Amino acid sequence: MRRIPALVMLVVLVSAVLAACGGGQGGAPGGAGTDEPIRIGVLAPLTGAQSTLGQEEKRGADLAAKMLNEDGGVLGRPIELVYRDGQGSPAEAVQIVRDFANEDINFTLGYVSSAQCLAVTPVAEQLGVLVMSSYCQTTKVTGSEFTENFFRATTSAEMLTRAGAQAIVQEDGDIAEWSSISPDYEYGHITWTIFKNQMELLVDGFEVVGEVWPPFQAASFSDHITKLNNSLSGHDQAGIFSSLYSGDMINMLSQAAPIGLVEGHPFLMLGTDLDAIRPLGQAGNVPTAWISVAYYHEAFDNPVNTEFVKAFQAEYGVVPIGYNATAFMSVTAYAAAIEKAGSTEVQAVHDALEGLTWQTPLGETTIRAEDHQAMFESLAMFKIAPADNEQGFEVTDVITIPGQDVSSPPHPGEVGEFSQ
Amino acid sequence: MTFDELVIVTVNGISFGFLLFLVAVGLSLVFGVMGILNLAHGAFFMLGAYLAYEFGGAAALSLPLFILVMIGSGLVTAAIAAVLEAALFRRIYYREHLEILVFAFALIFVAEGAVRLQWGPNPLIMSYPEGFASSVSIFGAPVPEWSLLIIVAGLVILAGLAFLLFRTRIGYVIRAVAEDSHMAGALGLNVGLVFTGVFALGALLAAIGGSLVAPTLALTPQLGLLFLVQAFAVVVVGGLDSIPGSLVAAIILGLANSFLVFTFSGWAPYSFYLGLIVVLLLRPQGILGSRELTKQVG
Amino acid sequence: MSALTVRNLNSYYGSSHILWNVAFDVEEGTSAVLLGRNGAGKTTSFKSIMNLGPSVRGRILLRGEDVTGVPPHRLARRGMGYVPEDRRIYAGFSVTENLRLGGFAFSSNGRPMEPDEVFDLFPLLKPLAARRGGQLSGGEQQLLAVARCLVGRPSVMLLDEPSEGLAPVIARNVLDALRSLRENTDFTLLLAEQNVSFAMNLATHVHVLEQGELVYSGTKEAFDADPALKTRYLSL
Ligand SMILES: Nc1ncnc2c1ncn2[C@@H]1O[C@H](COP(=O)(O)OP(=O)(O)OP(=O)(O)O)[C@@H](O)[C@H]1O
């Protein structure tokens, strides 16, 4: 009995422990009485590697519920958010959606990874549960693997990538040579493909001079960094695209700083928000870069954003970032659809979401009936640079890109042209 | 592969290897003396990094100050480890490997919780010490100064351990306990004290590793798991009870990883698992080891 | 005075009950031998006394002081020397280093023996001083194990089957060394053996164990006077 295949043990343990983290606080099954709260299930990575993101999501969603409830709720009923901690594994997400269904929670939002979104949507359809992604960006869920019960109240990978490409060309000039350091999985590959397709259209002589694919959550990026650095030699003006995010982006930039990988190169970071930039600023490793997360609190001049930023600051003492805004929007989308439907009946809310127009911090937003993707008036792109201030960086440029310029026509059931 | 690339791959691989050695050496020491595979090592690694941040802060320190911070972090971590050993670990030494493994593994998650409560979930970063934030050119290839410092640190630690183990009375006692702890007890050596000390020394080494990587990695409460599989692979491939074996394995695995990134990059993330499979099949005691995981001491 | 007193000793390996109410005394300065067939419980008795594994009920006194449950290293420092049947020489250490390890068992009165003093008692070891423990023959290892124990100047030495696994001529050498040791040094000996003739060369008192129970205690003379004992408990 002493013979332990220890690595197997380790792997089994890791998965067991990670799966076990899925459990969370439950909620009693609710009846349909008129002042019963309307319960919305939120699956977010509240602990674990992506907990920064999950905690930001929670702040945004909590604030939305609080503001709605202070305003008398929805159909006169309060909104109640029921959280489940999910670390990103598809199997876990499926289980949590089943739990939601068992508890009669039919409206859900959150979801971290593209793999999770792809795994839950068919199940959600069987169970009659609506899934609103506030984070996963894959274009497949609104495209080739479209299902009726999936909605996205936030931007897609295509929108973010194309908007980022357009912003950097518009502001920094026609950069023809490009390279990429992006994570070696679905999201990393699809964003780079979209980026290349967009760049082909934007600049003459677009050319790829190098690409490296570090694995997700690598401990050392140094080989990928030097490999990319090598391919950039002789291409001093070449741009760098990266859809690494969160801890991976921080680690890559910390390790790249000594050899000055991104120095002097136009640099586009996709999906990395200020939560990751702030600690880099503390250590003096913030690069000059464009950031594409669609939201910047000063970029939008509309009453909803003004109120959102004010309330967020009052509640949490800091300005909101993109993750806060997307979770906020997902909750208010449900609220608007339920008001529109006049009921919490799933089919009615589903129908109301199709074509729903509501006001968000990004302005007037509409969920397309065909593919359930939200369409925005405009997306905010901003540029950061190292600075001699307390934060170690400053935002040097904020622009908006029109929403119509960054999205293809709906293509449910098919792969979009930009993703090929 | 060009000559330039060959140079940089070699330097990168060696420096990554030394980093892994720093992370793994404590694991190997503890196994060598006590015969337990202490996966809680990951927790001490994380704690070391966080304590370095606690003592040193985010801003750049001078190198001597950084070293002081690192030693401080190492000593505090060692003290915590000593208490844990005396209070918890010594109750389970004579259990099955599996139980010890699960126990230590659970401790990593408890540590994750403790770190989250103390420092919050958001990533923290330390700066490279002053004068170590850039790179030097080796045969025309840029190599971060910090990578070179990690190689130096690895050599210093190796020399320090060799001195301690083979040139001092403490080392003589540790080696005796490592070879036969029962007889050592019957000869009047305080085995319990040696175990506590070695456990704490292992934690100190982990914390030094953690402090040294702190400028290159976001500190998050998951840091304890980040290097665990690699460190585990290093000690198994090198031979669980062999410190020189750990160094050899760390450098081989580090080089293999670097070469794969430049050649068959899709395979690079699996290099450690491949190494484990090859070694467990062909040489279960590891490159320089004498003891298999299956054979428990005590 | 009794150097070692064992009272009501019951020992267990897990759930198997090995020793049953074993009790005996070893008077100071004498050489007692614990005789018994394979598996009779001799080694278990020693390990129980040294607190090296089996769980134990009963009482053990060292020169009148209760030492039941005292950890092995403290026992060693209080004068209880132990030479295990498998000798447990440190294979990676030189003979001199092995000897110095024995010094840890030493507590306060005077100083532990120096290797040179040991070499005077065991001249056979002297030329081997720099040799690694793992390179010694079985007989040499046995001598070294005894010598290492002596370094700590024990008041009682538990010596487990020194003749085991040795060719007769080698066993003879070991015996000679032990005999001269008894003449030149001053400690109480408790020897475990199943080789009766070997044991009788050293013994002043005899205790016989049979399946975990003490079935006979007496002087060497009394034991010798009753040849039936040997056939009953010990012959093969
Ligand atoms: N670690 C152990 N676990 C369980 N049983 C054991 C253990 N060690 C010894 N025994 C059992 O205890 C009994 C006494 O064994 P012990 O080794 O004390 O005998 P012994 O008299 O020293 O024999 P030998 O002359 O062969 O050395 C035997 O039946 C043996 O099988």
Ligand SMILES: [Mg+2]
């Ligand atoms: Mg025996």
